[in-house]
Amino acid sequence: MKHFYLTLILACSAAVTLPAYAAMGGMQGMDNMGNAKNMSAASGQTAMAQTFMAHGKINSINPDAGTVNITHGPIKALAWPGMTMSFPVQNKAMLNALKAGEIVNFDLAKDTTGRYVITRIAPAGQ
Ligand SMILES: [Cu+2]
Incomplete structure (x- = not known):
């Protein structure tokens, strides 16, 4: 023992x-x-802004503007209906791994100017 x-x-x-x-x-x-x-x-990164999970399909990517156009489903936490819109990404390098036509899961957070910025984006199913 x-x-x-x-x-x-x-x-x-x-x-x-x-x-x-x-x-x-x-x-x-x-x-x-x-x-x-x-x-x-x-x-723990709880000090960062709250993020909202979303799901959608990439229509186009604009590397110069640092934006991605997505047709996304409803985002209940934000009371958003499904729609097609362009989102800025937090870091342009995030666009490198993306392709038009891809189904993705992504996280949104409100930046200091009140825009919703993509903080994470990845092909759905990964
Ligand atoms: Cu939208």
Whole structure:
């Protein structure tokens, strides 16, 4: 029995010294250990604007303007009906992976000027 406890303690202290990604993946539920608690606080991005999930089809991409034209379904959280419109993307590099005709899931957030900007976009089903 004594040996069992010793093994447990060793395993625990080894886990604490692992890098953040390992701690986050493997130590959920061990939040009485200060290290894991700090990790989840640091990775939480709750300070950022609220995002709204949406789904649609890409009609066209404008790399120069940094916009993508999407026919999207209703976005209940915003009380928006389905429609076709152009959205700016948070970072133009996000457009590189996209193709016209693609079905996508995306997240919107209101920027400081009140526009809804795409903060994440990915082919649906990924
Ligand atoms: Cu719209």
